Amino acid sequence: MSMFCYQCQEAAGGKGCTKVGVCGKTADLAALQDLMIYSLKGISVLGVKADEAGVQVEGLDRFIMEGLFMTITNANFDKDRFFVKIKEALKLRDEIKATLIEKGVELGELADAATFTVNSNDEIVFKSTSEKVGVLATENEDIRSLRELIIYGLKGMAAYAEHASNLGFEDPEIGKFIREALAATLDDSLTADDLVALTLKTGEYGVTTMALLDKANTSTYGNPEITEVNIGVRNNPAILVSGHDLKDFEELLEQTQGTGVDIYTHGEMLPANYYPAFKKYDHFVGNYGNAWWKQKEEFEKFNGVILFTTNCIVPPAASYADRVYTTGSSGYPGFKHIADRVDGQAKDFSELIEHAKRLPAPTEIEKGTIVGGFAHAQVFALADKVVDAVKSGAIKKFFVMAGCDGRMKSRNYYTDFAAALPKDTIILTAGCAKYKYNKLNLGDIGGIPRVLDAGQCNDSYSLAVIALKLKEIFELNDINDLPIAYNIAWYEQKAVIVLLALLSLGVKNIHLGPTLPAFLSPNVAKVLVDTFGIGTISNVEDDIAMFMEETVEA
Template identity: 70%
Template sequence: MSMFCHQCQEALKNVGCNVRVGVCGKTSEVANLQDLLIYILKGVAEYNQQARKAGLNQPKTDRIIWDGLFSTITNANFSDESICNRIEQALEERDAIKQMLVEKGLLADRAYPDFATWAGQHSDFLTKSVDQQVGILATENEDVRSLRSLVLFGLKGMAAYAEHALNLEFKSDEIADFTERALLAIEDDSLSVDDLINLVLETGKYGVDVMALLDEANTTSYGHPEMTEVEIGVRDNPAILVSGHDLKDFEELLEQTEGTGVDVYTHSEMLPANYYPAFKKYEHFYGNYGNAWWEQRSEFDSFNGPILFTTNCIVPPRESYADRVYTTGATGYPGFKHIPDRAEGQKKDFSAIIEHAKRLPAPTEIETGKIVGGFAHNQVTQLADQIVDAVKTGAIKKFFVMAGCDGRMKSRGYYSEFAEQLPQDTVILTAGCAKYRYNKLPLGDINGIPRMLDAGQCNDSYSLAVIAMKLKEIFNLNDINELPIEYNLAWYEQKAVIVLLALLYLGVKDIKLGPTLPAFLSPNVAKVLVDNFGISGITTVEQDMSAYMAQ
């Protein structure tokens, strides 16, 4: 059995993984089951759109759709059992909504597509998952397939952010409704290429909305991120390392580890938890351990304690530490212990991982010192007068948005070199794990303003958009592209896709995207992005730097 998956930057030969095991380590069985899960979620959307119009939508339906999409993001869930459970749940929800509509006499009388009617059992899932109509290759036209992929992968990123917000009891019915409408639209053969291009931009619009919602959820719950020096050494206590993005999970773990003698460290995309005021009261929250997600196979060995994945960024583990990795939420991996979702009105139970930590030695130190972050929009707004003055006096000539994802390819060394070679009168605005390519470089400051301003996680790219819009207002400009801001973005997975679509919706042009352009962009769709938005791939540091500084 083989698969076809082209959703991440590491897609085989920059075409797509069509082998037994993908580059990320996902098996073809899991990849195909994930395709089937999305297929059935379209069936849930089919009936829930009717229920929603009648005012009968149930909150659990929104969670099922968002969690299902989230579990198919690259490096989130490698467990066929976990994905099969979600397929069963989606089938049950789809059929329950349909039955409710029938009982109320509200079911529309029309022919329904296969994803709304297929009624297989668990034993049928693998066979159905390789049905030609289930996966992305069911769309034969390359350009239509490319645009549908852009929307679908944007929806996956959107779902991740929506679920984080939902965990903090923040929700938007408009975003939920759009998610369903878009899932159905990418199955609608009556839509033209122009219609699909408009749908891509509409996806970007809701990408802005969902990141604004999550920003509100995070800052209302934990305060605005503030400039913070983060410890990157270790203490001599047993500890738990937390990776991923979910701040609610992080909060509940901190609460439950308090007074136990177990320290808590962040890893990779959880680093920005250090910037939130609400978490600073916990004395056992010590700092950050390690670097970007792809280095975990060496860093988890030396950490010695258990690791908790709250979201994606799992790499198939070494045997030496596999028995001390835990997953929760949308994540899963065969053999990893899974911490169940919180019951209604209750907290997750992290007692198993806490007791595990107590039996293990303290982390081995791999570096010392501190790194600085916490420059989300509220903190930067407080520095606005200094920044504006630095721009007006010429102390700051340009800002470079270098947000996005890190990854394993050696070509990503480009971003470290680019940061090192930037002129001293430039400032980097960053968010996401791309920062690990340069956040420990001695870049210095300009009149007390650090030359690298880290806004936080990938979803905090919203902060960078808010900062740009604020500067546009301060300088009384008509177009965001008139600002002295350049965009040199790195991408890896689908949350970066929704960030890109959000920037396009906001009208940002001339974005460089690397280390490769997405495999799911057909030549014609890539040309549309080039012609209308000026998107281009990276070349060499010298060529790109010269082009940027000449503008």
């Protein structure tokens, strides 16, 4: 095989991509991403020693977060960016090593990831295909499975931590844990039980990280509000913003004021419509289109400039590729990249704004509104109404249907599942999974919409907070005694950290689909099933009957 990657739900054959990624990632790019992770492991080995010696390394947390984020599925396809980042990684690694030696810290025998050297792009390419680099370097299937589960959780955690950092909210303990966990994936003395414990600890830090990001977002932009989001268009040139980074979105809104250029959200950026701070911008029109995987058709019709602030890039059609820009950890060959902030100054979006002015207005693809903004603060404001509905029997059960959307036709299950749910049930959602059913007319229960959209995938934290609050209100000892079922769709690594976070909170009987992760070995999957009741989906009728029977028994 020329590559091996199984980090996303669409892994070829449910086993792994071995020639080219379903995402569009080439074998040589996959190898560079493997080497990026390998380099971060080496940095982390030395970073742990620095932590133990009380040596502070400026910028270390941020560098590791960015490096992890770049390797998330659909985030960065630009090989040149990886060549640069890997060289920066080795420079930083060797600077840490030199500092530790200067301070008299005993380094001992270091792993290859902390010692290898490359001096040119050709040497980087050669090293990236080494048998010591990449997923299959770990021969034991169960150890490999657990190591990758941890790494994928760390990738999701790093994405959320970077968003918080962009807003000035940081927790050094998160960075310290990421280093410890990355270094641990090189430690051959750790047993499967040790790695299971580290997996759960990753989930605990996932909760901490999502709480930090929630605080960053709400402190900066206010608590999301129930909002009717326009899905139509106006007759002005426009910029369409995808991804998750609200700081980028804010800076673009500021710089487009008074320019005659409208701003729309796409896919993962939809929740920006719910934040009070963004509602003051008259040129912020609403949301255009649907989930990330429909972007080829929708970007074509949008006509204007597209900006990716994070992942979820689909290799573009040539007809619109020249009007797509990236920033942050995202990248694609040929797309113009907006440079990072320098000395606290805003990013400079002037080039893409001027570009947008020269382009026609978006083509309308739908009309009307969709409703969202049901993050924890808003749901707490409705708490009395919700509790009364539960006590009266008007609401029989809540279904957490958070997570990701994707291309596979099997994901239509989630549309059919939502449509078939009894009318005395409520859907709690976050992430782009919502696009499978957020435009269905599912009605309400006593004025409470039957789909409560909390926001992005990182806003899944809201769903956990809501569950914990209901546990407190109903004076229950176990979160699993609540009338809540978990039927979650997953796609990439941010969904992995959400899953691990829920497990760390003690949530059991989570159903995950449309398939279980390919990176779970049979033995690791059995541990998750036996310990946490993890399951997968079957068919809509049987699954609803199973979930509702649990309600009757309760």
